[in-house]
Amino acid sequence: MNKCTERLYNGLVKENPTFVMMLGMCPTLAVTTSAINGIGMGLSTTVVLIFSNLLISLLRKIIPDSVRMPAFIVVVATLVTVVQFLMEGFVPGLYASLGVYIPLIVVNCIILGRAEAYASKNPVLPSIFDGIGMGLGFTFGLTCIGIVRELIGSGKVFGLQIMPDIYEPVTIFILAPGAFLVLAFLVAARNKIMKRMEAKGKKVVKAQGCCEGGCASCGGCDAQVFPTGQEKE
């Protein structure tokens, strides 16, 4: 597979930041009360991610290793400020509904994670595609959660009434507990689909070990560390 398309596939499916790596949970759970919010949050993060990957990949030989974190943060914060002003100017409605979560993109762990794990070690072009892949994966995840929550919680999708009038919205789904419920069900559904594809013999690339997989795979690593031979006497 081509390096660039491989990055896209990696971000969207294999290491989807929302459903596999469980990164960026704060915006994922907080802003996905409607599908449009999910898309808005996802796309603004994508823009920041692409440019931060680009810049950090360009600067990767200049940034000293000991101060790389502050340097990354400065780059990301600059980009976020730009995005924030653009959003305030052109999509004020969305800007208002996303609120504090736009400035919080600075500390979004997807962006810092990709900078640390990928962009600071790889050439520019793959880094850009890594940003696009991860960003679209994040957008996809947020939009899915947003659609489900909006549909059940207010009977609409993208603001259009879908459910008939007699349907009574289950308000809990647009409140915080609903975010956890929907996320859990979607992750379960994804795992089920992946398993089924594997069973059918399709080649599904698994997420790699700790260094690449991030937080989500840490539990798996622990299990590998302890020898299992003794338990099976």
Added chain:
Amino acid sequence: MSEQLKVSSSPHIRSKETTGNIMLWVIIALLPATFFGIYNFRDTHAWLLVIVTTAAAVLTEYIYEKLMHKKITIKDYSAAVTGLLLALNLPPTAPIWMGIIGSVFAILVVKQLFGGLGQNFMNPALGARCFLLISFTGRMTSFVYDGVSGATPLATIRANIEAGNAALDGVNSMDMLIGNIAGTIGETSVIAIVIGAIILILKGIIDLRIPGTYIVTFALFIGIFGGFVDGVGFFNVQYMTAELCGGGLMLGAWFMATDYVTSPITKKGQIVYGILLGCLTGLFRLFGGSAEGVSYAIIFSNLLVPLIERVTLPKPFGKGGEK
């Protein structure tokens, strides 16, 4: 020779009590409250709501276990208890579909997805009640009594205080004891609930530790702080009776806080748990946004049970000496 010997690890002597037995007794103990509720709200479809909600809980458990190729556990009646408790926690005017949604949520999400009976981290019936309470607040808190919409005594007290009237205007403690008041199907009659509780205590299914500490702590809390907040003076007997008999306190204390799965095993832990419940219920009722607080208090304490158990774990014999 060796084939004739049964070799197994301990325990070798087993009680005849089974989960099914215990759950059946819980159902029997709930019947007085159930029948009183159905009688009390006879001009509504309360009876249908109770039957459908219970049936939906059992059916959900059956279908889930069938689909997941698990052992079918509906014969231990635990799903029926969950369904019945949930029904008793619904207002009599709740639409039937709400009972069904609640049952499905209780069994599917709160119980089965966490691993079935014994693995659920919170009381399924209360989990579902809070789910419905948050989702359909209007329907869950509008009560009808004798065909007219009437506030529950606790809501009356709260409205009185907010309007600046005497707190106990229009609250009759005797009616609350018998149960001729508005409320959810199962919570209104203290006498019916206590009859059920006595059955359970006599059968040794529950003991006084959790409900006793819960109710006493709550009474003390409300006696002391009710004086400040609601301005009725310290240990105003009438006020305390109304708070004790009102709302879901009795049903919660006897039937839901004592749920084996979600309450501590250790004796000390049970007392800590009861005190925690009492204080939280008092806090929610006096300072919270709604007049009710029992279900949230129990759910909240359910989450703390593992911590309580860890702190109160008794030391094994011989480990208590030198440190």
